[in-house]
Structure formats: C-alpha cells, structure tokens
Amino acid sequence: MNALTNIGALGSASLEVVAGPIGEALVATGLGIAVAVPAVLAFNFFTRRLKLINGDLDDFAADLIRLSRKANFASKQLDTSAAKHQADNASSVVKLKNEAYA
Numbered sequence: 001m002n003a004l005t006n007i008g009a010l011g012s013a014s015l016e017v018v019a020g021p022i023g024e025a026l027v028a029t030g031l032g033i034a035v036a037v038p039a040v041l042a043f044n045f046f047t048r049r050l051k052l053i054n055g056d057l058d059d060f061a062a063d064l065i066r067l068s069r070k071a072n073f074a075s076k077q078l079d080t081s082a083a084k085h086q087a088d089n090a091s092s093v094v095k096l097k098n099e100a101y102a
Helices: 001-010 013-099
Strands: none
Touching: none
C-alpha cells in the first residue's frame, strides 16, 4: 500500500520508490504464511480427531439403541409370558371351582 502511495506522491515508479514498501510486503507475507501453515495443520489435526470421536459416539449410540430395543423386546416377552401364565392360573382356578361345585 505504501508503494502505491509513494508512486502517486512522486509521480514515478522507479525502483528506489517501490523497493522498500515491496520488501515490507514480502516480509509481511512471509510472516503471514509462517503463522497460517501451523494454524491450518492444527485445525486439520483437531478436525480429524473430532470426526473420529463423532464416529465413535455414533457407533456407541447405535449400540445403545440396539441393546435397549433388545432389552425392551425381552421384557415384552417376559410380560406376555407372565400374562399367559396368570391367565392359565386363572382358568385352572375357575376349573377347580367348577369341579368343586359340580
């Protein structure tokens, strides 16, 4: 930016006018790259770790849902078998009463 200002002020684009500001711009660019490259590497590292953790959590959630459905199904089977057992007991009690009064 200083190079353009100096060219406008002096009216010429000689090497002496633009060399200093262009050198400053190159140094600033080098510093920017020196800061940006490690930042991008760190960003990619942490993004990859988060994706792996997210995948592990998705797998855990799927396993948890599968287990809860299996446990719920097993408890429903227990409930239906218990209800059937109670119904069988109730019908046998009715049969005993009927036989006793017959």
